Amino acid sequence: MSLSRNRTLIVHNWRLLIADPAPIVITTLMPIVMMAFLQGSGRAILRGSGFADASGSEVSVPGMAVLFAFFGVAYIGTSIFQEHQWGTWDRLRASQAGTLEIVLGKMLPGAALMLVQLVLLFVVGVTLFDLHIRGSLVGVAIMMVVSIAMLVALSMLFTAVLKTANQLMAMVNMAAMVLAGIGGALAPVDALPDWARTIAPLSPAYWMLDGFRAVILEGRGVEATFVPALVTLGFAAAAAAVATWKFRMTDVKVWDQ
Amino acid sequence: MLEICELSKSYGETAVLSGVDLTVAQGEIVGLLGPNGAGKTTLVSIVAGLRSADGGAVTVDGVDALAHPERIRPNLGLAPQDLGIYPLLTVRQNLRLFGELAGLSDPALNGRVAEVAEALDLADLLPKKAGALSGGQKRRLHTAMALVHRPRLLFLDEPTVGADVQSRGRILDVVRDLADGGCAVVYTSHYLPEIEELAATVAILERGRIVANGPLDEIVRAHGSPALRLTFDGPAPELDGFEIRGGDAVLRTPDPALAAATVLDRLNGAGGRLRSVDIVRPSLEAAYLALTGRRSNDEAEPPLETPMEVSDELVA
Numbered sequence: 001m002s003l004s005r006n007r008t009l010i011v012h013n014w015r016l017l018i019a020d021p022a023p024i025v026i027t028t029l030m031p032i033v034m035m036a037f038l039q040g041s042g043r044a045i046l047r048g049s050g051f052a053d054a055s056g057s058e059v060s061v062p063g064m065a066v067l068f069a070f071f072g073v074a075y076i077g078t079s080i081f082q083e084h085q086w087g088t089w090d091r092l093r094a095s096q097a098g099t100l101e102i103v104l105g106k107m108l109p110g111a112a113l114m115l116v117q118l119v120l121l122f123v124v125g126v127t128l129f130d131l132h133i134r135g136s137l138v139g140v141a142i143m144m145v146v147s148i149a150m151l152v153a154l155s156m157l158f159t160a161v162l163k164t165a166n167q168l169m170a171m172v173n174m175a176a177m178v179l180a181g182i183g184g185a186l187a188p189v190d191a192l193p194d195w196a197r198t199i200a201p202l203s204p205a206y207w208m209l210d211g212f213r214a215v216i217l218e219g220r221g222v223e224a225t226f227v228p229a230l231v232t233l234g235f236a237a238a239a240a241a242v243a244t245w246k247f248r249m250t251d252v253k254v255w256d257q
Numbered sequence: 258m259l260e261i262c263e264l265s266k267s268y269g270e271t272a273v274l275s276g277v278d279l280t281v282a283q284g285e286i287v288g289l290l291g292p293n294g295a296g297k298t299t300l301v302s303i304v305a306g307l308r309s310a311d312g313g314a315v316t317v318d319g320v321d322a323l324a325h326p327e328r329i330r331p332n333l334g335l336a337p338q339d340l341g342i343y344p345l346l347t348v349r350q351n352l353r354l355f356g357e358l359a360g361l362s363d364p365a366l367n368g369r370v371a372e373v374a375e376a377l378d379l380a381d382l383l384p385k386k387a388g389a390l391s392g393g394q395k396r397r398l399h400t401a402m403a404l405v406h407r408p409r410l411l412f413l414d415e416p417t418v419g420a421d422v423q424s425r426g427r428i429l430d431v432v433r434d435l436a437d438g439g440c441a442v443v444y445t446s447h448y449l450p451e452i453e454e455l456a457a458t459v460a461i462l463e464r465g466r467i468v469a470n471g472p473l474d475e476i477v478r479a480h481g482s483p484a485l486r487l488t489f490d491g492p493a494p495e496l497d498g499f500e501i502r503g504g505d506a507v508l509r510t511p512d513p514a515l516a517a518a519t520v521l522d523r524l525n526g527a528g529g530r531l532r533s534v535d536i537v538r539p540s541l542e543a544a545y546l547a548l549t550g551r552r553s554n555d556e557a558e559p560p561l562e563t564p565m566e567v568s569d570e571l572v573a
Contacts, residue, residue: 008357012350019345087341091402094305094335095358098327250308 005097009105013079017109027071028117031064032124038064038186039129045191051217055132059188061125062212065118066205067185069151070176072117074169076110076155081165085255099249103156111152118144134219142225143211146232150204153239160247164254180205188213204235258283258410258441259304264313266299266465273299275465277313281458283409286432286442288452288473291462292549297445298338300462301412304443305335317410331359334408336400338415338445344388348379348398351387352405359406366405373401376431378423393424400428404435411435411442417451429454449541459541463549473541481544484537485513485520490530496523504532513537 018024035057042063043056051058083089092102122140125131133140154175162168182196183189183205189197200206211228214220259281266274273296281287291297302308304315306326315322317329343351349370356366374380377397382390387398400416413432417425432455436442446452452459452473459476461469469476485508487493492504499506510516513536524531537543 002360004360005358008354012354015350016343016345086343087337087339088343090302090305090307090337091335091341091355093307094330094333095355096327096330096360097358 001098001101002096005101006104009097009101010108013105014109014112016079016082017075017113023074024113024117027068028120031068031121032128034064034067035060035121035125035129041187045188046217049188049190054217055130057125057129057131058217059184059213061122061129061131062209062216063180063185063187065121065125066147066183066208066212067176067180068121069114069118069147070180070205071172072110072114073151073155073158073175074172075113076106076152077159077162077168077172078165079106079110080159081168081253081255084253085165089253093249102249103247107152107156110155111148114151115144115148118148131216133216135215135224136220136222137215139215139220139222139225140212142222142229143208143215143232146211146229146236147208150208150232150236150239153236153243154204156243156247157239159253160243160245160251163252165256179203182206184209204232207231207235258285258318259443260314260316261300261304262314264300264303264315265311266296266303266308267311273465274303274310274313277462277465277467279460279467279470281410281441281443283441284436284439286436286444286455286457288455288457288459289443289445289462290447290449290452290459290545291445295462295549296465297462298414301335301337301414301443301445305333305412306330329410331406332409334403334406334411336403336411336413336416338418340395340399340419342387342395342398342402344386346387347384348374348387348390349383351398351402352383355402356405361406369405369407373404376434377401377427391421392419393421396420397424397427400431404431407440409440411440413442413444415445415447417446417448425451449545453541461545461548468548469544477539477541477544479544480548481539481541482509483511483513483539484509484543485516486535486537487520487524487531488533488535490532496520507537 038060039056041056042059043054046054046056046059083092122131158168158171162171182200183203184192184200185205189200189206192200207228211225214224214228218224261277261279264274264277265272277300279287289297289300299308303310304322306322306329310323318332320328322329352370352373353366356369361369371380374383377400379394379397379401382394387395390398396417396419400413403411403413416428420428429451432442432444444452444455444457456473459469459471459473460467469480487506489504489506493501493506495501496506499508508516508520517534517536521534
């Protein structure tokens with residue numbers, strides 16, 4: 001491992017990420033629009049659940065932030081598939097950069113971008129949608145970091161096991177809608193049908209949102225995020241383990257069919 | 258610089274390389290030739306550490322390249338067969354990336370980028386996005402990216418495919434300069450005149466085996482015999498000693514010029530309207546065809562029986 005090579009690859013991949021900003025702009029603006037749509041229903045659900053002074057953004061902001069963070073899983077996977085499309089993957093492999101340096105160079109800029117988006121959406125929530133974080137800010141930060149760790153691991157898992165960019169996009173969309181939806185991103189878990197409430201804890205999004213809810217809505221301290229953060233990290237570790245097992249630098253990835 | 262010994266590789270039941278031996282000295286250009294599927298790209302990929310070998314040994318400057326590919330990479334430059342550039346980045350950013358990964362310091366890297374860009378006629382294009390370049394410019398950039406860190410062993414896998422005449426000339430000039438500077442170059446191509454122009458040592462790979470290896474003139478002398486070729490409008494008439502192929506009649510002879518004088522006399526009564534008389538001199542193309550049974554630039558054609566008919570090294 002070389003620090004200068006790591007820096008080179010991180011800067012290089014960051015350049016590639018922002019060279020085509022359309023997906024980033026869309027996955028940043030769309031959740032803001034959705035927050036506006038869902039704030040009213042969130043308010044009604046929360047007030048019906050005993051949170052009389054809730055604005056609704058306590059569930060709509062973290063919900064949309066987590067849902068669209070799942071879409072961000074595509075950033076890292078796409079960047080690896082593109083290297084294959086451009087014919088540069090083998091060039092990187094034949095360079096002095098090692099496997100870990102190449103993979104970290106892909107993961108860290110994608111993770112940074114997802115984190116920036118997440119923070120930005122919470123800032124927008126506070127400034128535009130009357131979001132009050134009643135509990136620990138450190139707890140919010142912890143949940144953001146572990147959520148990104150989980151999503152980066154998921155992106156590497158998808159990249160390791162999928163062969164085409166079409167498969168990647170289909171899996172990202174499905175993961176976002178199913179995992180985030182069942183985890184309470186579209187509506188609080190309390191408002192989901194019984195069967196969905198039963199299986200919700202199988203989704204990492206449930207634990208991410210559980211941690212955000214504890215500090216944002218329930219006003220609890222940082223300690224309330226420890227269990228959801230650990231469970232989220234457990235999901236991340238499992239995804240990372242499978243990704244490490246299945247990932248091969250020699251695998252052929254196909255951009256278009 | 259590079260020593261390959263008994264290298265073998267199979268994909269499933271199919272043997273792609275079967276006991277390949279090859280040596281490339283410092284400052285030497287080796288033209289690695291062979292039909293599609295002969296194993297050229299696999300050979301290059303194994304030496305570059307992109308694929309594993311089933312058996313054999315590869316050493317680069319004394320280092321076991323199969324066991325320690327990471328140790329040979331500082332000395333290695335690779336321009337793969339398929340174009341490999343970042344279309345969203347500028348030409349300068351493309352070039353700098355591989356220099357930075359090789360650990361070149363900023364002043365040295367700036368100088369080297371300028372030098373390589375100048376050599377491959379990319380200097381004016383440095384601020385331009387690589388995706389906006391023409392096909393020939395992209396091919397030159399692709400080659401330049403392999404040179405930025407001054408490799409001591411360079412693999413150019415069909416570097417002039419899709420390149421225009423100007424780009425091809427530039428690339429060949431750079432390859433010659435690199436070899437003059439001590440770089441060992443392995444150059445694969447289907448354009449045999451390029452190998453002749455580079456005066457490269459020739460290694461011909463056929464079905465995973467090296468079937469000929471040596472200096473260009475020796476290969477041509479041993480395998481590329483001269484001939485006289487008569488081309489007719491319409492089918493060629495039957496002529497003693499000639500091989501007839503459509504409108505061509507080909508006579509293999511050590512002295513085609515002498516044969517031409519006597520043959521032209523005999524033609525008066527033979528019928529057919531003579532269009533041209535060509536003396537096919539010994540060439541790499543002829544040798545390649547004799548060794549592989551195929552033309553170098555037309556892999557789709559079935560094997561031919563004689564090298565003479567297709568030689569494009571003609572002296573009227």
